[in-house]
Structure formats: C-alpha cells, structure tokens
Amino acid sequence: MKLMKTAALTAMTWLAIGAAAGSVSAQDKDLKVGAIYMDAQGFYAGVRKGIQTGATDAGRKLEIIETNAQGDVSKESSFIDSLISAGVQAIIVSPVSADGSYRAIQRAHDAGIPVVCYNTCLGEKDMKEFVSAYAVGDxxxxxxxxxxxxxxxxxxxxxxxxxxxxxxxxxxxxxxxxxxxxxxxxxxxxxxxxxxxxxxxxxxxxxxxxxxxxxxxxxxxxxxxxxxxxxxxxxxxxxxxxxxxxxxxxxxxxxxxxxxxxxxxxxxxxxxxxISGQGLGKLALAQAIKSIDGQAPADIKVPYDIDLYxxxxxxxxxxxxxxxxxx
Structure with a gap:
C-alpha cells in the first residue's frame, strides 16, 4: 500500500480501441470500468499507467472512468455512487479505509457491479462478501x-x-x-x-x-x-x-x-x-475484465510479486x- 503526498487528479475518461475480431460474444462487448486512485503521485501514478497499458492491450473496446480520491473516504464514496449511476460494469479501487469504505463498496456490489481491490481492501468478512478480486502483494x-x-x-x-x-x-x-x-x-x-x-x-x-x-x-x-x-x-x-x-x-x-x-x-x-504499481494496475484491470466476463477467481486474493532492492x-x-x- 502505498501512500504519497496528495495531488488532485481531475476525473477523466479515455477510450482504448482494439476490440477482438470474430463473432459477437461476451468477450466482444464494449466495456466501461471505473478506476479510483488514492493519490496521483508515486505508486498510484504507476497503477494508473498500468491500467492504461492494460486497457490498450486488452483487445476490447474499453472505456475507463477514473478519479483521485485524495485519501478521502467521502470523496471515494461519492465517486463510487457516480460510477454506479454511470452504469460501469466493474470498479477498481484501493479503499481508503477498511471500516469507512465498505458501505460504498457494498452499494456497488448490491447494484450488481463487481468490485476489484488493489493494494488495500476491506476487512476479511466484508471482502469475502462484497469484493470480486483483490490484487495484492502480500x-x-x-x-x-x-x-x-x-x-x-x-x-x-x-x-x-x-x-x-x-x-x-x-x-x-x-x-x-x-x-x-x-x-x-x-x-x-x-x-x-x-x-x-x-x-x-x-x-x-x-x-x-x-x-x-x-x-x-x-x-x-x-x-x-x-x-x-x-x-x-x-x-x-x-x-x-x-x-x-x-x-x-x-x-x-x-x-x-x-x-x-x-x-x-x-x-x-x-x-x-x-510492489510495481504498473504491474499491479495491469493485474487489477485483468481481474476486473474477468469478473465482468463471469470468471472471477475462486480465491479472492490474487498475488503479485514483491521485489527487494x-x-x-x-x-x-x-x-x-x-x-x-x-x-
């Protein structure tokens, strides 16, 4: 988990084009995914780049709606509600607080939207109930x-x-x-x-x-x-x-x-x-796409490598x- 100095990141949307060829199937549908970062600097800038790269490489029409929660539970909650209203098919988030973030994540879950945590997540009980996957370096x-x-x-x-x-x-x-x-x-x-x-x-x-x-x-x-x-x-x-x-x-x-x-x-x-921010971002997006396609992992926690320098x-x-x- 990584926490750096906060800088505002304006919510924005980008489109990565590259839908797979062939007949229309679940894997050919256009996708809309929400991504929430806890910060705009350091590790979270890496996560963002990893999600962007993963979107380009996904072979799908993929729209990402993103924002910076600035380490603020209320901002995080408000944006999750906005993503629900926008009809996203998955939400990627590093929750600001295990105790303070679960209500908004529960609302997304209750709306039928799979939630993928990365780096941080909810407590074990809430995670098992409301989260589809958790990309994490142990x-x-x-x-x-x-x-x-x-x-x-x-x-x-x-x-x-x-x-x-x-x-x-x-x-x-x-x-x-x-x-x-x-x-x-x-x-x-x-x-x-x-x-x-x-x-x-x-x-x-x-x-x-x-x-x-x-x-x-x-x-x-x-x-x-x-x-x-x-x-x-x-x-x-x-x-x-x-x-x-x-x-x-x-x-x-x-x-x-x-x-x-x-x-x-x-x-x-x-x-x-x-833990590579870019690598973890790619992994989180891949788990979001799998969750949309009904292929969420059997074990919620999806491990990522930890490096020593x-x-x-x-x-x-x-x-x-x-x-x-x-x-």
Missing part, C-alpha cells in the same frame, strides 16, 4: 523481506541490540501487517532489536518532521523503518538534515526515482521492498527500467 511478505534485509545489515555491522523507529501508514491495515512481518523477521535473527518509537508519517512532509523529532528524542537511534514511500524518503532526508549520515540508516517500502537515487548513493537507505546495482537497474519516473 503485506506480511513485504515486511518480512525488509526485516530480513535489516537483519543482514545489523549482523554484518555487529549490532546485536539496534534501536529502530517506525514511520507508519497504519491507518490502513496492510501497513500494520507490513510492520508485523518486519518485526518477526528481524527479531528471529536479531532478538535484541528494539522498536523504540512508532508514529504516523505517511506523507513526505510529515515524515521529515516526525523523523527529525524522533532523532532528537533518540540520539542513539540506529535505523528507521518506513512503511511506505513518503515515510522512507522522509526518514532519509531527516537523517541527512540532522547530520546523522553514517549513524542512522533507513529500510523502507516503495520505490520511486528519488528513493532509488538515495539507494544508489547507499549512505542512508540500505534496502527497499517494492538492497544494493547500488539493483537501484541503478530500477532507474534504467523506469526512465519515465513512473513506478
């Missing part, structure tokens, strides 16, 4: 890979009792699960590790401020764990601004161009775990593969 595995990378670092540095602060995005459940995976992997190999602070800092500006305060309160802090991209980059900037390079390092989630550049430098950020070389590879800056 958040526990996400955190576990990063916890293992942190353990590798501390063992190599001969730090058996490192102090770690967490900049979290735990207003969404996936971030709570990311932390659980991180802590369990780290403590299994470095049992003396301590989480000495855990505060919300999902957006870049807030993360910089909160991380700076954490460093002042914990002058012997060894590392930050940034649960999302804004937290990761914010922690790195705070470490540099507070003169803590060489003393405090960062392990974080979600690759962006700036985060990859920091990883290339390798003085502060030591490892990043990432923990070297200058791997960061350079990411930058080469994402020369347009879209993750």
């Amino acid at each position: 958040p526990y595995d996400f955190g576990h890979k990063l916890g293992d990378a942190a353990a590798d670092y501390f063992i190599a540095e001969k730090k058996d009792a490192p102090k770690i602060a967490v900049l979290n995005c735990e207003f969404v459940e996936v971030c709570v699960t990311r932390r659980k995976g991180f802590e369990e992997a780290l403590l299994a190999r470095v049992p003396g590790a301590q989480i000495v602070a855990n505060q919300e800092g999902a957006t870049l500006d807030k993360a910089v401020s909160v991380a700076a305060t954490m460093l002042s309160s914990n002058p012997d802090l060894d590392a930050f764990f940034g649960e999302a991209g804004g937290a990761t980059l914010g922690a790195a900037r705070a470490v540099k601004s507070q003169g803590r390079v060489g003393k405090t390092v960062v392990f974080g989630g979600d690759m962006t161009t700036e985060i990859a550049q920091e990883l290339v430098d390798f003085t502060v950020i030591k490892a990043v775990v990432d 923990n070297s200058t070389e791997s960061a350079k590879g990411w930058l080469e593969a994402h020369s347009d800056g879209i993750p």
Whole structure:
C-alpha cells in the first residue's frame, strides 16, 4: 500500500480501441470500468499507467472512468455512487479505509457491479462478501523481506541490540501487517532489536518532521523503518538534515526515482521492498475484465510479486527500467 503526498487528479475518461475480431460474444462487448486512485503521485501514478497499458492491450473496446480520491473516504464514496449511476460494469479501487469504505463498496456490489481491490481492501468478512478480486502483494511478505534485509545489515555491522523507529501508514491495515512481518523477521535473527518509537508519517512532509523529532528524542537511534514511500524518503532526508549520515540508516517500502537515487548513493537507505504499481494496475484491470466476463477467481486474493532492492546495482537497474519516473 502505498501512500504519497496528495495531488488532485481531475476525473477523466479515455477510450482504448482494439476490440477482438470474430463473432459477437461476451468477450466482444464494449466495456466501461471505473478506476479510483488514492493519490496521483508515486505508486498510484504507476497503477494508473498500468491500467492504461492494460486497457490498450486488452483487445476490447474499453472505456475507463477514473478519479483521485485524495485519501478521502467521502470523496471515494461519492465517486463510487457516480460510477454506479454511470452504469460501469466493474470498479477498481484501493479503499481508503477498511471500516469507512465498505458501505460504498457494498452499494456497488448490491447494484450488481463487481468490485476489484488493489493494494488495500476491506476487512476479511466484508471482502469475502462484497469484493470480486483483490490484487495484492502480500503485506506480511513485504515486511518480512525488509526485516530480513535489516537483519543482514545489523549482523554484518555487529549490532546485536539496534534501536529502530517506525514511520507508519497504519491507518490502513496492510501497513500494520507490513510492520508485523518486519518485526518477526528481524527479531528471529536479531532478538535484541528494539522498536523504540512508532508514529504516523505517511506523507513526505510529515515524515521529515516526525523523523527529525524522533532523532532528537533518540540520539542513539540506529535505523528507521518506513512503511511506505513518503515515510522512507522522509526518514532519509531527516537523517541527512540532522547530520546523522553514517549513524542512522533507513529500510523502507516503495520505490520511486528519488528513493532509488538515495539507494544508489547507499549512505542512508540500505534496502527497499517494492510492489510495481504498473504491474499491479495491469493485474487489477485483468481481474476486473474477468469478473465482468463471469470468471472471477475462486480465491479472492490474487498475488503479485514483491521485489527487494538492497544494493547500488539493483537501484541503478530500477532507474534504467523506469526512465519515465513512473513506478
């Protein structure tokens, strides 16, 4: 789940032409799909590009109606109602809140519209009842890979009792699960590790401020764990601004161009775990089309790969593969 600074994205519609040849069948029908992003930057810009690419490659006449919910449950709810009125055949959404988003998603379900989650979703009970598919990189595995990378670092540095602060995005459940995976992997190999602070800092500006305060309160802090991209980059900037390079390092989630550049430098950020926004967007759209065609997956959760970047070389590879800056 990925949460960056909010920027407005005007609702718009585009048409990707490429209907399959042959006789008219369920697979030849024109499609109208709604797509809701939680943000306009970073990961969600990647999801949007993935949906656009998937629409072009679908071999169907496909109209996408999209908007940016700006992390606001009420805006998300209002747009879902608009999509229902517009007669979309599926809705793709990364719900802002497991508790606050379910009513609008239930309304879409009750209207006969399949809903596909990506990155975030509802609680297990509501998800099973109201959601057709959930495209997701397992958040526990996400955190576990990063916890293992942190353990590798501390063992190599001969730090058996490192102090770690967490900049979290735990207003969404996936971030709570990311932390659980991180802590369990780290403590299994470095049992003396301590989480000495855990505060919300999902957006870049807030993360910089909160991380700076954490460093002042914990002058012997060894590392930050940034649960999302804004937290990761914010922690790195705070470490540099507070003169803590060489003393405090960062392990974080979600690759962006700036985060990859920091990883290339390798003085502060030591490892990043990432789920491709573009890849997840393509997967979510594919599941929406399958749901429209009556081919929803038997298992609601449809997994997507999680990647670990923990070297200058791997960061350079990411930058080469994402020369347009879209993750």
